[in-house]
Amino acid sequence: MENVKVAVIYYSATGTNYTMGQWAVEGAEAAGAEAKLVRVPELAPDEAVHANPVWKQHLEDTSHIPEATLADLEWADAFIFSMPTRFGNLPAQMKQFIDTTGGLWMNGQLINKVVSGMSSAQNPHGGQEATVKNLYTTMMHWGAIIASPGYTDPVTFASGGNPYGTSVTVDQEGNMQEDVEEAVKHQAKRTVTVASWVKKGMEQQ
Amino acid sequence: MENVKVAVIYYSATGTNYTMGQWAVEGAEAAGAEAKLVRVPELAPDEAVHANPVWKQHLEDTSHIPEATLADLEWADAFIFSMPTRFGNLPAQMKQFIDTTGGLWMNGQLINKVVSGMSSAQNPHGGQEATVKNLYTTMMHWGAIIASPGYTDPVTFASGGNPYGTSVTVDQEGNMQEDVEEAVKHQAKRTVTVASWVKKGMEQQ
Amino acid sequence: MENVKVAVIYYSATGTNYTMGQWAVEGAEAAGAEAKLVRVPELAPDEAVHANPVWKQHLEDTSHIPEATLADLEWADAFIFSMPTRFGNLPAQMKQFIDTTGGLWMNGQLINKVVSGMSSAQNPHGGQEATVKNLYTTMMHWGAIIASPGYTDPVTFASGGNPYGTSVTVDQEGNMQEDVEEAVKHQAKRTVTVASWVKKGMEQQ
Amino acid sequence: MENVKVAVIYYSATGTNYTMGQWAVEGAEAAGAEAKLVRVPELAPDEAVHANPVWKQHLEDTSHIPEATLADLEWADAFIFSMPTRFGNLPAQMKQFIDTTGGLWMNGQLINKVVSGMSSAQNPHGGQEATVKNLYTTMMHWGAIIASPGYTDPVTFASGGNPYGTSVTVDQEGNMQEDVEEAVKHQAKRTVTVASWVKKGMEQQ
Numbered sequence: 001m002e003n004v005k006v007a008v009i010y011y012s013a014t015g016t017n018y019t020m021g022q023w024a025v026e027g028a029e030a031a032g033a034e035a036k037l038v039r040v041p042e043l044a045p046d047e048a049v050h051a052n053p054v055w056k057q058h059l060e061d062t063s064h065i066p067e068a069t070l071a072d073l074e075w076a077d078a079f080i081f082s083m084p085t086r087f088g089n090l091p092a093q094m095k096q097f098i099d100t101t102g103g104l105w106m107n108g109q110l111i112n113k114v115v116s117g118m119s120s121a122q123n124p125h126g127g128q129e130a131t132v133k134n135l136y137t138t139m140m141h142w143g144a145i146i147a148s149p150g151y152t153d154p155v156t157f158a159s160g161g162n163p164y165g166t167s168v169t170v171d172q173e174g175n176m177q178e179d180v181e182e183a184v185k186h187q188a189k190r191t192v193t194v195a196s197w198v199k200k201g202m203e204q205q
Numbered sequence: 206m207e208n209v210k211v212a213v214i215y216y217s218a219t220g221t222n223y224t225m226g227q228w229a230v231e232g233a234e235a236a237g238a239e240a241k242l243v244r245v246p247e248l249a250p251d252e253a254v255h256a257n258p259v260w261k262q263h264l265e266d267t268s269h270i271p272e273a274t275l276a277d278l279e280w281a282d283a284f285i286f287s288m289p290t291r292f293g294n295l296p297a298q299m300k301q302f303i304d305t306t307g308g309l310w311m312n313g314q315l316i317n318k319v320v321s322g323m324s325s326a327q328n329p330h331g332g333q334e335a336t337v338k339n340l341y342t343t344m345m346h347w348g349a350i351i352a353s354p355g356y357t358d359p360v361t362f363a364s365g366g367n368p369y370g371t372s373v374t375v376d377q378e379g380n381m382q383e384d385v386e387e388a389v390k391h392q393a394k395r396t397v398t399v400a401s402w403v404k405k406g407m408e409q410q
Numbered sequence: 411m412e413n414v415k416v417a418v419i420y421y422s423a424t425g426t427n428y429t430m431g432q433w434a435v436e437g438a439e440a441a442g443a444e445a446k447l448v449r450v451p452e453l454a455p456d457e458a459v460h461a462n463p464v465w466k467q468h469l470e471d472t473s474h475i476p477e478a479t480l481a482d483l484e485w486a487d488a489f490i491f492s493m494p495t496r497f498g499n500l501p502a503q504m505k506q507f508i509d510t511t512g513g514l515w516m517n518g519q520l521i522n523k524v525v526s527g528m529s530s531a532q533n534p535h536g537g538q539e540a541t542v543k544n545l546y547t548t549m550m551h552w553g554a555i556i557a558s559p560g561y562t563d564p565v566t567f568a569s570g571g572n573p574y575g576t577s578v579t580v581d582q583e584g585n586m587q588e589d590v591e592e593a594v595k596h597q598a599k600r601t602v603t604v605a606s607w608v609k610k611g612m613e614q615q
Numbered sequence: 616m617e618n619v620k621v622a623v624i625y626y627s628a629t630g631t632n633y634t635m636g637q638w639a640v641e642g643a644e645a646a647g648a649e650a651k652l653v654r655v656p657e658l659a660p661d662e663a664v665h666a667n668p669v670w671k672q673h674l675e676d677t678s679h680i681p682e683a684t685l686a687d688l689e690w691a692d693a694f695i696f697s698m699p700t701r702f703g704n705l706p707a708q709m710k711q712f713i714d715t716t717g718g719l720w721m722n723g724q725l726i727n728k729v730v731s732g733m734s735s736a737q738n739p740h741g742g743q744e745a746t747v748k749n750l751y752t753t754m755m756h757w758g759a760i761i762a763s764p765g766y767t768d769p770v771t772f773a774s775g776g777n778p779y780g781t782s783v784t785v786d787q788e789g790n791m792q793e794d795v796e797e798a799v800k801h802q803a804k805r806t807v808t809v810a811s812w813v814k815k816g817m818e819q820q
Contacts, residue, residue: 043248087342088345091300092248092300095291095297100253105766112767112809124571125535125571127539130540133540134342136761140778141293141766142292143764147760148761150756150758152758160535162534162536163536163756193816196816197815197816198812293778328778329739330776332744334745335744345556348560354553355552365738365739366737368551368738399608402612403608405611453707496710497714497716497756498752505701505705505710511702540752547703551742
């Protein structure tokens with residue numbers, strides 16, 4: 001699978017989805033893919049960010065991570081998205097990035113990309129399912145192929161059993177409440193594996 | 206119902222949802238409510254807006270419409286949201302406004318607001334259902350009471366029969382493909398009616 | 411609220427949603443409503459039921475609970491549905507009951523019923539959100555008014571924080587993994603309260 | 616793609632989804648697959664069926680179509696589901712069949728099946744989107760790979776532009792309101808194509 005290219009696209013305010021994104025990169029690379037971690041731009045006004053020291057610090061700490069671009073979407077064979085829920089749906093930051101892809105969509109350049117998604121929330125049932133599923137709704141518009149983790153490996157059960165995409169609950173201090181590292185890596189491997197099949201299939205057409 | 210206050214909150218790039226919002230205001234006022242039309246701020250970069258003359262013109266033509274604020278959400282007893290789909294989900298512009306309501310949410314100030322939503326798309330099945338339903342997912346986080354139109358009036362059938370919220374299909378020239386004016390006004394009246402019951406009920410508690 | 415009538419409609423294979431339904435009845439009655447617990451008919455073939463001693467026993471133990479009828483839907487001002495997930499959606503048993511309501515729907519007899527839903531699953535993120543949200547999709551077709559619990563009371567946070575409806579995770583031995591009794595009772599009270607507002611409002615029209 | 620096996624699984628009361636299923640079989644075969652059309656068993660009571668002469672006639676006319684079995688799910692590399700909406704969700708008949716797959720699920724035998732779905736409704740926005748998307752929620756539990764049509768071919772635009780799955784609106788006399796035959800065939804071809812990539816990929820692992 002050395003030829004598969006994966007863009008791990010995340011939004012993170014205080015670090016959880018950044019960590020999940022890093023694990024996804026590790027899992028994708030371990031599966032033989034070339035992986036790139038990119039963040040979507042912050043949209044929140046400075047006063048909101050500065051009112052939360054952890055948010056401000058995380059933004060500074062990750063300033064070296066490249067911002068996601070349309071070129072990343074063209075480049076990649078597979079996408080793994082990671083983001084916290086915002087009221088049971090994608091954060092505006094992620095949606096804003098997605099909403100800039102109209103040109104790629106019109107040219108059919110997002111067709112047959114293989115995707116999966118991940119999420120986090122502060123409550124155990126705070127929109128983890130809804131957020132990932134809403135992402136997939138958009139992916140269907142793109143003509144992407146959805147390879148959610150399902151229950152394709154026992155590690156899914158150990159990490160909360162979310163078949164739509166790995167999710168984690170985070171307490172108010174930012175501590176993950178479940179151990180999802182292996183589930184993230186499994187999901188990344190699965191996404192890469194399906195993408196390798198699709199890529200090879202398209203090349204042989 | 207003279208006491209019911211309704212905020213009609215819309216995002217519109219080229220005018221469709223602005224028109225629907227105006228109809229909703231008319232319908233709410235005809236039902237005896239006090240209604241206010243507010244737009245969420247544009248997020249798209251200038252170059253995107255300027256590349257589309259209709260978008261640019263609409264933005265200029267509606268510069269007098271007040272921007273939605275958190276105070277509008279506090280003020281209103283009921284919300285009617287109107288927005289085009291963007292890949293089967295809310296436009297980032299609308300989500301960005303929603304994502305600024307964390308403080309109101311934390312204080313419980315969005316509880317028992319009565320809501321309904323409307324949408325548009327360029328294809329007949331281009332996300333009209335999904336967009337309104339995703340809005341409602343967020344409304345459940347707010348503790349709002351959802352009064353979708355259902356099939357509560359024959360006018361719903363005549364306008365496309367979307368029970369989640371009135372929706373319209375728009376061709377590439379921006380022409381609405383169905384006559385939804387009466388359906389919008391019915392939806393507004395229904396939202397106001399349910400809100401009047403809820404408001405009176407809360408006052409008498 | 412002594413006039414509000416609530417139908418608590420559940421499907422339960424091994425008892426979890428029966429217990430949740432009983433709590434909902436208690437919560438509704440404590441809020442002053444008249445509540446009725448009804449079960450939807452079993453659809454599974456005998457061999458499936460008999461292969462699982464707990465399922466068989468529960469079916470026998472609850473044979474005295476009346477089966478849900480269309481008359482219950484007409485009678486009630488509010489519905490509380492409770493059911494386990496089956497692959498992220500309603501069990502066929504519940505859907506079959508719902509699918510018999512075409513006549514009531516056509517006559518508009520389900521309009522303005524106030525509803526909320528509850529669910530259970532074997533994994534923490536095994537479809538708890540999706541199942542309740544899919545129920546609400548159907549409720550929108552009915553013209554019902556959706557009063558999901560949201561975060562209208564701190565007890566929601568303590569029980570898993572599902573704003574769509576109270577949900578519980580059940581281990582393979584049938585033990586509930588969270589203490590949701592108070593959350594169920596709060597949800598029932600909220601459903602009754604909103605229904606009392608709606609009922610009074612309709613009477614005064 | 617001569618090796619790809621497709622099960623076209625439908626529920627139809629009065630014939631629409633039977634016709635769509637036949638088109639899907641034709642499309643799959645034209646793409647080189649081996650395709651099998653199977654119907655899920657009727658659940659409605661005889662009095663309901665007999666009260667509708669068209670329903671009764673269709674049931675008799677299709678008695679020769681084999682009923683869907685678990686063996687069909689094992690046999691097939693890809694599934695195409697077709698069903699009318701029932702209040703924005705799957706008909707109980709389809710859900711009942713799906714709910715019998717617990718054993719296959721537990722053994723992982725539904726993993727990596729490639730799927731897409733189709734739907735119909737009596738209103739243009741009567742749950743066409745919601746029904747197909749709810750099917751996909753279940754498919755994620757199965758570990759299936761979702762290959763919705765998206766906008767992968769211009770024919771999608773001509774047939775209503777539903778990116779989740781081909782859908783059709785049917786009037787009260789049962790006449791399809793859009794010409795979706797080519798869209799169905801395109802969807803079938805796409806499902807087969809993706810399934811051929813997945814199948815070959817798995818064989819080479």
